[in-house]
Amino acid sequence: MTATITFHPVGCGDMTLIQLADDNQTTVLVDINIRQDADDPDGEYRDVAKDLRGRIRRDANNRPFVDAFLMTHPDADHIRGFERHFHVGPLADYADDEKADDDKKIVIREIWSSPLVYRRASKNHALCSDAKAFNTEAKRRVAVNRKMNFSSVAEGDRILIMGEDENGKTDDLTPILVKVDEIFSRVNQVNKAGYFSATLIAPFPKAGDDEEAKLGKNHSSVILNLTLGADAKTPDGCKFLICGDAEVLVWERLWEKHKAQSEKLEYDLLLAPHHCSWHSLSYDSWSALREKAKVSVDARSALSVTRAGAVVVASSNPIKDDDKDPPCIRAKREYVSIVSEAKGTFYCVGELPDEKNPEPLTFNVTTEGVQPVTKPEAGRKNSALFGLAATPRAHG
């Protein structure tokens, strides 16, 4: 099967599904933002849960599942809908087998979670209940892993810890711990080398209280640089940089750290941090300073390690020339300039195919990077008829 990357239209938020080219079509879901209105058939937002369910597989018990789920950080626009759509607790307690497929909770075979990011976020603002539920589930899985001494842990109890926590809290978790700058190829405890490998770029471990305070406020996120195989013979189909809401300080630090060997930050595809926010590129306020706002050269450099034809995707609402941030028109201009230098392309999920009815944006992973997938034209006209039915029409 062709490996694909799908960005769901979730407004200013992230929801990215990666399907590998292996025979099992292993799935990695990164963040979710399933708004209540998206679950309402008459709601204005697209039913992205249905899109997701349509793409993922069912297990032997007919339960929908993802092989791995990563929450980059615990903000609502990255974890919204978790309680409603995902199963938590031991798989033995799964209660939806008799329900209709649409009502079955999605099983997460392995969770990828960062206690450090969670800690930084919870120090700075109150967390939503979805984030708390995620954290409870992650803690439950860590406890099961400890109890089983990390061996023979069943699907549904598995977890990978992204980055060391402070004060040695993760020191005894070595078998399930991925340290910064480490490369891993395991998804749900299966080695997917050749189809998948990932380098953990961030979060950085704690380095002094001052720095920690700054990082805490600067939207610390899990940052992964993924290498996805195009097929059994092409392990490096594309490099995909995922970075949650990481902001300017993080990118400056990353540039400082990696500028000598910048390929760690190299990408064919970048999911623009923080929904195309200006704060990933600058310390200045866009609405206050507009064109006088200054871009951080280092942050921009960290986000400019492009391969030829690189693609940047903003997972946000349509980007307008206004004071809003995110998405910010000035940030878009920077990304457009970055991809132009590489002869690449910039996409905004909220604008495709049109602003009124954005649809999931899918890329195929090929031997030469990523390739957008165009929806067929046949049938589109008929489905437009359903759109007509949504509005009452007066007849005289």
Place this chain on the structure above:
Amino acid sequence: MTALSSLEEAATAAVQQISDHPRVCGITMSAESGGCLVAHAELAVNLPSRAVSGVSATGVRDVETLSIEFPPSFPYDGPTLFLRRDFPSDLPHINPHQAGDMVPPCVFQGSLNDLLHTSGIDAIIDQAADWLDKAASGQLIDPNQGWEPTRRGEARAIFDFDGDQVLRALPKDGQPITMYSAYYKVEAYAAIKIEHNNTQPCEFTQEVSATKPDERPVFRGSTAVVVAMAPWKDEAPVTFATYHADTVHEIKTLEVRVNDLGIEFAGLRKHLESFLFNSAVLKQGSVSKWPWQGDILIGIVLAVKRPCKLIGSSRDIELIPYLLQLKRDEAGPDLTKARLLPAYHVHRVSQELLSKTSGYADADLSQQIALLGCGSLGSKISLHLGRAGFGQQMVSDHDVLMPHNLARHALLGGYPLNKAMQLANTLMNLGHFDVVAAPLDIVDCIRSDDDKQLSKIVPTNARLILDTTASPQVAAALTHASLLAEHSARLARAFLYNRGQAAIVLLEGKTRSPRCDDLLAELFENCRHDERHRTAIQGISADLVEVFVGDNCRSITMPMPDSVVSRAAASISMEIERWLVHGLPEEGLLLIGCASPDDIGFHWQRHSIGKSHVLTTRNDAGWSVRISDAVAIAIDTEARQSQVLETGGVLLGHIDTIGRTITIAGLIAAPPDSQQATAQFMLGVAGLQQALREAHVNSIGYLHYVGTWHSHPMGGAHSALDRQTLRELAKAVAGLPFVSLIWKPDGFACEVDRVMEGKDEA
């Protein structure tokens, strides 16, 4: 709406729509020879991101011109698609064409004619755009799926041969082989069949049928198929991993292709030339240099080792067939004038091909089936199974196929006359060469205590014995066949009632429990409670009717049309196929099918039947009493509910006096005037006669009063009083055995008494 009358109108409308397609950035029209119109659409291609120069690594550009050729018959026939002449042709999914011609992509698995009529012209452009995207990303095929065989396009020649046999015959030194073949040709269509076992020297011969001027001549005769493969290196075939669109159309282009595939062309050419020479020389007495009426046809098959298995095949060696055609030429055969046409290889029919086509690719086809009875139902089931790939059948019947049988038999008559032998021949035509015909008397073979006799109709390691004889005699013989007790095979019976209004399938449980006689009793117990089943089975007309099949010959049979037999045979076969694919259920099965009220549909009800409880009594020379699982459970429940009080009731069953077996399948509750006490149970009489009559009638006369049961909550077998009561009841039904069954907390105790008329027997 006016129908589009001319090609121009239709094509203009299509072009209008194509130009609106979001992937199309420009379109022009031109007229072509042959009355076709061609639209040239500029199609935007999604290149992979790193293809920044505007050309993908596979050589596809960011804008490609798609030529859409509308034939004069458009829109009834769909368009044909072409790409530029220098479009990379080393990609899969490109149809055969001549080198230097426009490149025809194969954008859709089915026919574009059908796609046009189901989804419109937009769908054709969608497919072309998607094809180009995939061509750009090198993902026209998924290497995990296997090697895409060389496209053959609309080839009009078919080669029929066994690929594995051809490969086995090929030497490793790269020398071609010439195989004796038969051909058949009408107009542009040709078929060549390799006769694998024919070792005659190959010679081209030709007969022409049809003589009338307006008739299409049919050419047939013998020819050769020359097969060639690259020589092996280091004891292994050499792998060729590059795709080539098929551009072979004459000897020169064949030479190019053959060289690409590592085959020595001179050797191949020598084989072709010597075949032509020998054919001309062997045609003795002819002075002409072309001693045949029509064209010469020769088969060529190129064998190529690929890096992985071919899609849908277990082989990694691709066989690419070509038809070499030499037009009649008084100057004599000249290979340089030959035309080479792409051909299809069709698999010889085999168990695997049949099972795969039927969707049973993973089924175990070695399972042996003994079919008893090759009548209308049996022959249809046998062929359903055979067509699904299950051809390991031993078919027995000692009857001959009479003309009146043809009204609803799967076979068509002819020789041999015996039904089993003819059925076996038909199964062999389906490629089942292991089928065995047993034109023997089934009862004789079963009744003998000799393993050898039984193995003449039931293979020693058979999985299933299927009795379709509908013969009570065969059923009785099977029920009591001692040899079957230890046999690996499970026994099933299938038969129809009431002119096909009802169909029954019985499958014995593991270790023959429940047995067929138990299941038959269950069937009638079911009828006792289910009026629909009862009516369907019983019917209103007499089942058997005399049919005069000759002046002095008549047959007694159930009149019904072939279609009605097939209705039941199809669903019975579906059930048996499930057993063979997914494994036989452990429990016994009773399947009751009956025609729906409209008498078109058929409704099936399925009952799993647990093991029977078998009690052997010493009285009266050992009657065997078989209690159905349902009856045993019902008695147990009621006895336990009555706690310390004794309780009881009436047993309904069927007596098989020849097999000395009583099968108990139903109960009638104790009449309301019965009396329960701690050490006694008195069976009352109120309404009992009426209930017994009803039970008998509703079970279509199969079940009747065969005994009583009562409980001994404190345990213990028959008391003196019990025996006395039994004797009294037995006397009342003199000549018939009578059962007294006792429930104890630890199981059943059973006695049978029979009083012969005029004398006592104990």
